[in-house]
Amino acid sequence: MLEIPIPVIAIDGPSASGKGTVAARVAAALGWHYLDSGALYRLTALAARGRGIALDDEFAVSRVAAQLDATFLEGMILLEGEDATELIRDERVGEGASQVAVLPAVRTALLQRQRDFAKLPGLVADGRDMGSVVFPDASLKVFLTAGAAERASRRYKQLIAKGESVNIARILEDIEQRDARDKARTVAPLQQLPDARLLDTTELSIDIAVQTVLDWWKSASRNAFA
Numbered sequence: 001m002l003e004i005p006i007p008v009i010a011i012d013g014p015s016a017s018g019k020g021t022v023a024a025r026v027a028a029a030l031g032w033h034y035l036d037s038g039a040l041y042r043l044t045a046l047a048a049r050g051r052g053i054a055l056d057d058e059f060a061v062s063r064v065a066a067q068l069d070a071t072f073l074e075g076m077i078l079l080e081g082e083d084a085t086e087l088i089r090d091e092r093v094g095e096g097a098s099q100v101a102v103l104p105a106v107r108t109a110l111l112q113r114q115r116d117f118a119k120l121p122g123l124v125a126d127g128r129d130m131g132s133v134v135f136p137d138a139s140l141k142v143f144l145t146a147g148a149a150e151r152a153s154r155r156y157k158q159l160i161a162k163g164e165s166v167n168i169a170r171i172l173e174d175i176e177q178r179d180a181r182d183k184a185r186t187v188a189p190l191q192q193l194p195d196a197r198l199l200d201t202t203e204l205s206i207d208i209a210v211q212t213v214l215d216w217w218k219s220a221s222r223n224a225f226a
Helices: 019-030 037-050 057-068 091-100 104-115 130-134 148-161 166-185 206-226
Strands: 008-012 033-036 070-073 078-079 123-127 140-145 197-200
Touching: 008 019, 008 057, 008 130, 008 206, 019 033, 019 206, 033 037, 037 070, 037 078, 037 091, 037 104, 037 123, 057 104, 091 140, 091 166, 104 130, 123 130, 130 140, 140 206, 148 166, 148 197
Parallel strands: 008 123, 008 140, 033 123, 140 197
Antiparallel strands: 070 078
């Protein structure tokens, strides 16, 4: 039987750059599947902490990742059957995700699970190493970023809207620390690949960013099947 290639758009970028929102909207516009790879690392951190496991215990955390009971269902993210959609957006869980993401054994445990999301008619995946490691043959690779100050401002507004008491200076510090950690890790560091298109959203609206990716895909698919 002839195997039909599955188109993949890989969108990588730093924390709070807007890649998740853009990726989800691009997937919806195309009628494709969507993978929020960061959610898997957040769920791993949440599950490990729930079991009293230190996040620097690579072996124990990798076992949690390998056995992770995670389900993505119509906008909801379930952990062991319980709704964890809001829980994993907590800043502390995000910091924990960044910690476990530097552990090679954890990344290995989650690699195939991420690849299994690639199904017809296509997949839009966002993360830090979608184009470099998980889907190196992606049809379109995008590196989506924004200035650290702008990303801190966006996160601050999101948290204030939720009624949380936050300090923008602390948020900026956390983002800069997370960027440094993601770029310095030995396994799958955050980087713009030579074959990835750069999309700086510092001064762009979400609508324009989404349309830009859709236009790039239209061009890429036209060239691929010409």
